[in-house]
Amino acid sequence: MANVVWHKHFRILLDLTRDDLDHPEFPGLWDLIYATDRFYGRRGVPVSERDLQCGGVCRDMGVEAPMHLRMRGGRREAVHERREDEERHTAPMSDEHKAYQERILRAAHEGGFGGDSEVRTRVGRTWIQTDTLVEGADGRRIGWEVQLSTIDERGLRGVRARAGKAAKNGITPAWHTDRLAYAQRNDTHWTRSDRLPAHLIARNGDLRIVSGFRALDFWHCDTSALYPCPHGIRRCGKAHATAKPRDVFFDDMVRQTAAGTIVPIQFRAGKTVHRYWVTSADRDRLDDLDSDDIRLPPERETTPATGASRNRPTCQPATAPPTEQGPPTPDVPLTARPLLTALPLQPAAPAAETVPSDRETVPPALEQRETPTPQAADTTTGLPTDLITLQQAADAAHHKLQQLDDHHERDLQRRAWRQAAEAVQDAVTHYARTKRLNRYEVEARLRQLVRHSAR
Incomplete structure (x- = not known):
């Protein structure tokens, strides 16, 4: 039995412990729903084809569990159709699950962050049930969901919807498991550790995450590259x-x-989009690379994702299966291996990304966003001087971005650079279409002219 019922047709949660079912705006709601359910029963309609489902533990786990209503001793009750759904409410939490919750809270408190377990956050007329919610810096909220070997994999449904609802309401979903089958799913950001007993999870040894975290290696696609071209060409x-x-x-x-x-x-x-955890420095470099895939973004000074530890490692009773998408990683601390391959510092070329909302950071020459009509042309290359001026302004904005160290100032200058880059892209596109030229060749010739003459 459960006290919270989900009505599929009305798309609302019904709290049977309250006289108005937590919907005072609908008087007589219980009488209507109960009479309808009894009518279905007299007509022989299967419970699975009615409008009621469990809105508590089953719904939180992504399982659709049909229910029907009854009155016992003057008390309202909602009954599961299947025994296994009912047992899901009475089955105690595993010791391993409790150990992970305790460890997450202990690690958060050691880092100066707060948190709590089994947090239920009200969102409109529904709830978000979080195993362990960590309150981080700058209002950041990390919702840890621990999914171990307690239910059959086929019963793990609705993960993407639950993660999307949490993210929509300001909670960053972080799902952790000890099962390879779960870690290979791509419906949210999964991490995985080896399958361990509760007393090893709870102790202070160094428990490793063996899947879900990535270090990004940035490289040029030339004849000396170690990786094949992701575009399928030589x-x-x-x-x-x-x-x-x-x-x-x-x-x-x-x-x-x-x-x-x-x-x-x-x-x-x-063609596949994977969900990984990376350092914030890698994320910023990836954003810069996506904005211009011609040149590598400059390598940033960054601290390792983890520091050296004096704790003894957590025991691994069984050989861990290889992590997905790559050969098994040797059991070496993260600090013993570089997160990023050393790359020469090279200026990144600008490209269209997003239009900044902060107009104060945009150079005055770019206040007018309409595509300029080229008039005068350079005598040596034949390119319009307006294109050359816009490219020079974009390169100057990017050069200024490289000189800044403050995180807030870099964000503002990055917006200004992308604004300038978008103006260049619009102008190049307009000129190439007008002259019926190859746009890529025009852009490459423009960048070569501006950057060669600037040296």
């Missing part, structure tokens, strides 16, 4: 990023996600 000459598996300590993962130094990303590899 060598395209552009810059790419490859996600490489890395281990990270579980406690550091909890603290750094709360601090914002480890963040979730969606990484495209071919």
Whole structure:
């Protein structure tokens, strides 16, 4: 039995412990729903084809559990159709699940962050049930969901919807498991550790995350590259990023996600979009690379994702299966291996991205967003001087971005750079269409002219 029922047709949650079912705006709601359910019963309509489902534990776990209503001793009751759905409410939480909850809270408190377990957040007329909610820096909220080997994999449904609802309401979903089948799913950002007993999870040893965290390797697609071109051609000459598996300590993962130094990303590899956790420095470099895939973004000075630890490692009773998308990673702390392959510092070329809302950071020459009509032309290249001026302004904005260290100032200048880059892109497109030229060749010739003459 359950006290919270989900009405599929009305799309509302009904709280049977309250006289008005928590909907005072609908007088007589119980009489209507109960009479309808009894009518279905007299007509022989199966419970699975009625409008009522469990809105408590089953719904929180993504399981559709049909229910019917009854009155017992003057008390309202909602009864599950299947025994296994009823047992889901009475089955105690596993010791391993409790150990993970305790460890997440302990790691968060050691890092100076607050948190609580089994947090139920009201969202409109529904709730978000979170295993462990960590209150991080700058209002950041990390919702840890621990999914272990307690239910059959086929019963794990609705993960994407639950994660999307949490993200929509300001909670960053972080799902952790000890099962390879769950970690290979792509419906949210999963992390995985080896399957361990509760007493090993709860102790202070260094518990490792062996799947879900990535270090991004940035490289040029030329004849000396170690990776094949992701576009399927021999060598395209552009810059790419490859996600490489890395281990990270579980406690550091909890603290750094709360601090914002480890963040979730969606990484495209071919036609597939993967969901990984990376350092914030890698995320920023990936954003710069996506804005211009011709040159590599400059490498940023960054601290390792985890520091050295004096704790003894958590025991691994069984050989861990290889992590997805790559060979097994040797059991070496993250600090012993570099997060990023060293790359030469090179200025990144601008490209169209997003239009900034802060107009104060936009150079005055770019206040007019309409595409200019080229008039005068350069005598040596034949390119309009307006295009050259816009490209020079965009390069100057990017050069200024490289000189800044303050995070807020970099965000403002990045917006100004992308504003300038978009103006260049619009002008190049308009000129190429007008003259019936190859747009890529015009853009390459323009960048070569401006950047060669600036040296």
